[in-house]
Each structure stands twice: as C-alpha cells, then as structure tokens.
Amino acid sequence: MATRWGICGAGRISHDFTVALKTLPTEDHQVVAVAARKLESAQEFARKHSISQAYGSYEELARDPNIDVVYIGVIHPFHLSTCLLFTNAKKNVLCEKPLAMNSREVQEILASAKKNDVFLMEAVWTRFFPASVEIRRLLAQGEVGDLKMVRAEFGVPLMHVPRATQKELGGGAILDIGIYCLQFICMVYDGEKPECIQATGICLDTGVDETVVVTLKFSKNRMAVFSCSSVVQLPNDAIIVGTKGTIKVPAHMWCPTSLEVHGKGTQYPVPEPYLPLNFLNSTGMRYEAEEVRQCLLKGLKESAVMPHADSRLLAELEDEIRKQVGVVYSQDRQ
Numbered sequence: 169m170a171t172r173w174g175i176c177g178a179g180r181i182s183h184d185f186t187v188a189l190k191t192l193p194t195e196d197h198q199v200v201a202v203a204a205r206k207l208e209s210a211q212e213f214a215r216k217h218s219i220s221q222a223y224g225s226y227e228e229l230a231r232d233p234n235i236d237v238v239y240i241g242v243i244h245p246f247h248l249s250t251c252l253l254f255t256n257a258k259k260n261v262l263c264e265k266p267l268a269m270n271s272r273e274v275q276e277i278l279a280s281a282k283k284n285d286v287f288l289m290e291a292v293w294t295r296f297f298p299a300s301v302e303i304r305r306l307l308a309q310g311e312v313g314d315l316k317m318v319r320a321e322f323g324v325p326l327m328h329v330p331r332a333t334q335k336e337l338g339g340g341a342i343l344d345i346g347i348y349c350l351q352f353i354c355m356v357y358d359g360e361k362p363e364c365i366q367a368t369g370i371c372l373d374t375g376v377d378e379t380v381v382v383t384l385k386f387s388k389n390r391m392a393v394f395s396c397s398s399v400v401q402l403p404n405d406a407i408i409v410g411t412k413g414t415i416k417v418p419a420h421m422w423c424p425t426s427l428e429v430h431g432k433g434t435q436y437p438v439p440e441p442y443l444p445l446n447f448l449n450s451t452g453m454r455y456e457a458e459e460v461r462q463c464l465l466k467g468l469k470e471s472a473v474m475p476h477a478d479s480r481l482l483a484e485l486e487d488e489i490r491k492q493v494g495v496v497y498s499q500d501r502q
C-alpha cells in the first residue's frame with residue numbers, strides 16, 4: 169500500500185518536496201491532500217501537482233482520515249503549533265528543519281509525539297542522501313582511522329529573503345543553514361555532546377545572526393569547526409579528517425552528490441525534477457521520504473538515522489550558539 173502524504177503549507181519547500189515525492193514509485197508514495205492558510209493557495213498548489221484534495225486550513229488536514237503522514241513545510245516559528253496540531257490528531261509527522269525555534273519547543277513537540285504514539289522526524293534530508301549513507305558506512309569501518317577534525321561550511325546570499333532576515337519569521341543563519349553543518353558534525357561524532365563550544369558571530373539590525381563561526385571540542389581531543397553565512401557565498405564543502413585519511417564532501421555539503429575518499433571521487437546524482445525547483449538538488453528529499461515510509465511500515469516512532477535525541481542535541485547546541493552570539497527570539501522569553 170502506498171504511503172499517503174498530506175502537505176501542510178503551500179510554500180517553496182512544500183513545492184520541492186512534492187516534486188521529490190513524485191520521483192518515487194506511485195505504488196509507494198502518493199500526495200493525497202494539501203492545506204494552506206488560504207484555500208486559493210492550496211487549490212493552486214493542488215492544481216499544479218495534481219493533488220485531489222485542497223484545504224483552506226491546517227485543521228481540516230488534521231481531521232482527514234485518509235492521511236498516513238503530514239509533511240510540515242511552513243516557516244519555523246509555526247513548527248511548534250503545526251506539529252502539536254497533527255500529533256494531537258494522531259498523525260505521523262515529517263517536519264522541516266529546524267524542528268522548532270529552541271530546545272523548549274523541541275521538547276514539547278517530542279513529548280507530544282510520544283504521548284500520541286505517532287512517528288515524528290525532523291526533516292534533516294542530508295542524512296538520507298546515498299553519499300551520507302556511504303560516509304556513515306566508511307566511518308563505521310574505520311576508513312579514516314581515529315577522527316581528529318571535521319570542518320563544514322554553508323554560506324549563500326539570502327538578504328533578499330524576508331524569512332532569512334526578519335526575527336518574527338524565524339530569521340537567522342544558524343537555524344536556517346548553520347544547522348546543516350551542525351547536523352553533519354553531530355552525525356560524524358555519532359550524536360556525542362561536545363565538551364565545549366565557542367561561537368562568534370555578526371548580527372543584522374533586525375537582531376538575527378547573519379554570519380557565525382563555531383568551534384566545538386569533543387572527547388578524546390577531537391575537534392570540529394563550521395562557518396555559516398546568509399550574506400556571502402562560501403565554498404560550501406565539508407571534510408572529515410582522521411589519522412589514516414580524509415573524506416571530502418565537495419559543494420554542496422547539505423545536498424551532496426559526490427564524495428572524495430582519500431582523493432578518489434564518486435558521483436551520486438539525484439533524479440531530474442518534473443517541474444522547476446526552488447532549491448538546489450531538492451529531488452534528493454526523496455531519500456528522507458522513503459526513510460519515513462520504511463519507518464511507518466515497521467511501526468517505528470522515530471528514525472534511527474535522525475532520532476529524537478539528535479533533534480534534542482541540535483536544538484541544545486543551537487540555543488547555546490545563539491546565546492553566545494546574542495540572538496534572542498520572542499519564543500525564548502516564553
């Protein structure tokens with residue numbers, strides 16, 4: 169039986185996610201409904217993607233009995249309310265990153281998923297790319313020896329995007345793009361909490377971070393460093409260095425289509441989209457969608473590749489980095 173998806177929010181990433189789903193077999197994945205704040209937006213989205221049901225409110229989607237899992241593609245200040253809406257309606261959820269604005273909100277979401285006995289995953293799509301699967305395989309077999317250093321970068325000019333610059337829309341480089349570097353580091357160090365974090369950053373007049381550099385020290389004298397910027401283009405690659413060699417993730421490290429292991433390159437192309445995409449390599453969201461299907465088929469409530477503990481850890485680290493850089497959201501005061 170196909171996994172029946174409902175899409176919450178008819179914006180840019182929801183468009184790309186729906187295109188990505190359609191690169192998978194229809195016997196496995198179907199988009200059966202879309203909901204937006206305005207019915208016309210949902211109807212337009214439904215027309216574009218041939219979806220049979222359009223709703224003018226998220227609540228109607230939550231009441232739809234024909235949905236197996238909801239993809240939440242709204243901006244992050246609304247992840248808490250939408251996650252709670254769907255988990256309380258006993259719907260499984262795949263929610264865009266960051267799972268929420270801070271640790272407190274993440275805890276609330278995860279507690280609600282647990283209480284309602286539903287599957288929930290933060291949509292850290294990078295982890296499910298074949299290149300990321302290969303990185304984990306190489307690390308598990310000790311291909312680079314003892315880990316010593318991880319470096320990652322994500323910088324793209326986003327000053328023209330209101331949701332990247334405005335505080336009330338959840339603006340800020342750490343939550344939007346730094347999270348990809350952070351999740352990469354946490355993946356390589358297998359979910360370990362760093363012993364020490366030092367962050368320095370620059371903020372916009374709106375009070376959100378635009379460029380941040382972070383160093384992290386892990387146990388056994390292992391280090392990581394990452395930079396993120398919503399003002400300038402950075403090299404956008406990542407590297408894992410161990411005592412016996414290196415694994416390089418050439419640009420773009422958040423949606424990797426190639427790897428270099430000890431200097432030898434391998435390509436992992438993503439499928440072509442049937443409609444133009446808003447973001448790079450978005451058909452690669454198919455891999456996280458398939459992970460959700462596999463988890464649901466097995467009756468799991470979380471993914472072993474992007475477990476709740478990792479969402480908790482990411483949120484804690486993001487809180488600490490924002491504290492050091494001086495970014496406070498209204499949600500932090502509640």
Ligand SMILES: NC(=O)c1ccc[n+]([C@@H]2O[C@H](COP(=O)([O-])OP(=O)(O)OC[C@H]3O[C@@H](n4cnc5c(N)ncnc54)[C@H](OP(=O)(O)O)[C@@H]3O)[C@@H](O)[C@H]2O)c1
Nearest residue numbers: 177178179180181182204205241242243244264265266447
């Ligand atoms: N995985 C990735 O590669 C990736 C890439 C980009 C973004 N994202 C994540 O996806 C989320 C959405 O990003 P996006 O670029 O798709 O955003 P977007 O197109 O600007 O907005 C997405 C949706 O959020 C709702 N929304 C927007 N502004 C709102 C407001 N002021 N008040 C209430 N709701 C509002 C709208 O839902 P309605 O349609 O219901 O009106 C809108 O369609 C973010 O959390 C972001 O971090 C992930």
